[in-house]
Amino acid sequence: MPDVRQSGAMGEAFVMDGGGIERLAAHLLAEGRSVVAPVARDGAVVYDAIEDPAEIARGVRIDSRPGHYRMERDGTAWFDHVIGPTPWKRFLHPPRETLYSMTRSDDGIEVEATPLPQASFAFLGVRPCDLAAIGVLDRVMTGGAHPDPRYAARRNGTLIIAVNCRVSAETCFCASMGSGPRADAGYDLALSELGTGAQTRFLIEVGSAAGSALLEALDVAPATEADLAEARWNAAAAADAQTRAIETEGLARDIRAAAEHPHWDEVATRCLNCTNCTMVCPTCFCSTTVEVSDLTGAHAERQQRWDSCFNVGFSHLHGGAVRQSGRARYRQWLTHKLSTWEDQFGELGCTGCGRCIAWCPVGIDITEEAASLRRTEP
Amino acid sequence: MLPGVGRVLSCRTEAPDVVTHRIAWDGWEGCAPGQFNMLGLPGLGEVPISVSGGTRTPGEVLHTIRAVGPVSRGLAALKPGAALTMRGPYGRGWPVEAADGAQVTIVAGGLGLAPLRPVIRHFAETARARRVRLVIGARSPADLGFLQDYDDWRGAGIDLALTVDHAPPGWPGRVGVVTDLISAGPGRTVAYVCGPEIMMRVSAMRLQALGVDAGDIFLSLERNMKCGAGLCGHCQLGPVLLCRDGPVLDWARARPLMMVEDL
């Protein structure tokens, strides 16, 4: 066998047997990393830290439609469950964290920094849409004049093992957003599941030196042209299977022009302002700051928590919220994703993962709403 | 974004609910006129407050605060010697260089005078060389702040006009809306406007009607802000993140955004 560590350069491809997933997870755990992987739990595939490679979800499929998500046991495939409700932001930009603490004394106030997180994550099973979303989040949280040091500390220590999709859920529309179903950059390793049952193999593409260094632990062989062709064919089939799409050409401009479209009133009659879409969305980054004090009031912490533009208080100004109506709040959310994100950060804020469609209790579908907003009223 | 600790050196009451604190803060290196800091109290929270003075005095900064809610009330009530958390400066302020070679009109409504004070000071130094008009409006004579500055400004050659919405009998000054006093020209005029949103909208339209270019009219806008650093998403006004791209915008950019209801 060739010395793959020598030859495992960026852009090169290898194959390993199906059991290689557990060897990879075991190796990452042995390196002392916090390995976050898909786990079947409470009727859904969620991403969570595992302690044992056997915890990784296997042989599950999902049925995901507007306002609907069901997990079913089926077969032995590792990664045909596409995506679950957990956005990876949960680990890089957690739902709550303490920024710093403050102690009052007769002498004044003492501010004490919370130590920077020492995370060294390995994300195992990041789908192309989610990989794109991590990139979008990186540019928001660390691309400006005041990068978030806590996000940066977590992100810098994170190894990403992407998994390309060969199955699409009914809610997926990554192909139209240009983010999937096959990842082309941004990963340390990208896996593509090939074959089924005893024939299961993984194509491994190397995206970084850190990814290359992992090959040693995996028992891999060079990929053949047939392996590469099968992976490409699978991804093309997943793309073809997608029934939803958003035409991105002219999208930001069209949504901007639709600020007074009557369709916002129509969506507002259905939207419950429950905030689900913003919680599951992998790019929604908004947060608020809250004070948590002890009983004496001498000690307080300033905590950051996820917030949502669907909360009335989100736009509070002395005298009342700016966005009082559900119409104004839904407009803010969709317009941000599909239009103003581009003004603010130079790209769209949606990668087509479809979570907001599946986890909306009333099945509001961003692809349909966008299409309605681009139709001029009769 | 770890805050530093400031200490109130002195306080001056400007109006019934408005106080200006002079604050000593090691971390202060000065800022551009129109920028703001995040001021906080442990257990209460942090709020954005414009720099009303001290833009050029490292170690010492002035903030003028109206007590309207829990945090601003706590801050306004601080006495000399009291401590508070401070971080900043944030945002993009008034582009004073935009007025090179032009006349200047400054319009302040109520507490809008606070963020304009560093601009007025800047133009006071050049008021002899060009026409600088300053129009100040307040609800009532008691709400007119920064009274001790007026003589200095007039002395520097600034053309100062005052008006109030309501006045008790015996008030010798003008009663009426601030927008009626706005004038501009002849020649190119650059305008700096701050006050309640509606007042800024009317002022900008008036200035435009007087021939001032939309790109030469600057306003300072307010939205809810939690971080001040472009990371929390609260201060969005359509395409603009106000803490990062503002709070000062020109009317050409602000107008379409201020015309959409509930944006």
Ligand SMILES: Cc1cc2nc3c(=O)[nH]c(=O)nc-3n(C[C@H](O)[C@H](O)[C@H](O)COP(=O)(O)OP(=O)(O)OC[C@H]3O[C@@H](n4cnc5c(N)ncnc54)[C@H](O)[C@@H]3O)c2cc1C
């Ligand atoms: C760029 C900028 C500069 C400002 N400069 C000054 C100033 O110089 N002097 C002054 O007195 N006030 C200023 N304000 C307004 C001041 O920030 C609010 O009055 C203050 O946040 C109210 O907080 P509160 O807790 O006292 O009241 P509440 O009304 O109870 O507010 C609760 C929370 O809502 C948010 N909030 C409420 N009103 C505003 C508002 N107008 N702007 C932003 N966030 C708000 C804050 O997060 C606040 O903690 C400025 C606001 C901005 C955006």
Ligand code: SF4
């Ligand atoms: S807006 Fe919806 S489809 Fe787009 S990235 Fe967010 S959750 Fe996914």
Ligand code: SF4
């Ligand atoms: S669009 Fe759906 S998920 Fe989002 S707030 Fe409205 S009801 Fe909730």
